[in-house]
Amino acid sequence: DAGITQSPRHKVTETGTPVTLRCHQTENHRYMYWYRQDPGHGLRLIHYSYGVKDTDKGEVSDGYSVSRSKTEDFLLTLESATSSQTSVYFCAISEPVNTEAFFGQGTRLTVV
């Protein structure tokens, strides 16, 4: 299994609070991604990174920000959580283009 660790694995938070999810990899892969999985939508890309301090938006980036200060860590922040952000969040890594991405085990986030 690829060395990807997501933390926390489960979190319940209140509307309006900030939340940070962490993805840590031990594979030294260049590319890292954050996806969310929702019924009927599959996996949708939130943000991605193509190197340290190099990030860009995905298709559902509103309300989310990311940071990557080290190759191994990619943080996803919900500045002010809303109920629509209740979802399962997956981190993925890949290297290089046109090869498979490896996924973490996911973080189940519930915003109440």
Place this chain on the structure above:
Amino acid sequence: DQQVKQNSPSLSVQEGRISILNCDYTNSMFDYFLWYKKYPAEGPTFLISISSIKDKNEDGRFTVFLNKSAKHLSLHIVPSQPGDSAVYFCAASDGNDYKLSFGAGTTVTVRA
């Protein structure tokens, strides 16, 4: 607008028979296609892929077929086994990008 579509949310098949999962895409720039398998409470795991220069790729019980003119691909699982019961996601990327676009998934149930 979803560029990768899996129009069958679910599929039930008898053990030992063939499972056929379908996927359609709209972006003609896609040139690499992948199938992922996902069990509950786990991250997606890579199953099989195909490049646009091929029309078939086989790996054991799994075969992916690509019809570029129809913008359609399919995954065949023969013979189906109980451990194949999972959600299957179709994904695609283009050669200038390393982001994957996913379909909504198909839940496969293999009956004994």
